[in-house]
Amino acid sequence: MECDSCANYVYDEEDESYSCMVNLDEDEMYHFLTRKSKACPYYRSDDEYKVVRHQM
Numbered sequence: 001m002e003c004d005s006c007a008n009y010v011y012d013e014e015d016e017s018y019s020c021m022v023n024l025d026e027d028e029m030y031h032f033l034t035r036k037s038k039a040c041p042y043y044r045s046d047d048e049y050k051v052v053r054h055q056m
Helices: 027-031 052-056
Strands: 009-012 017-020
Touching: none
Parallel strands: none
Antiparallel strands: 009 017
């Protein structure tokens, strides 16, 4: 997983650490943790210019 470049991976100043901000219920968390694929279904690029570069 590439959490470092994910928009959902944010720094918490209170804990002084990074964490994923996707809110999952119990069932979603189970499926997320037991999935066979390494790709995160909640990954969202933090690259603001990705769309602009794609249009060029």
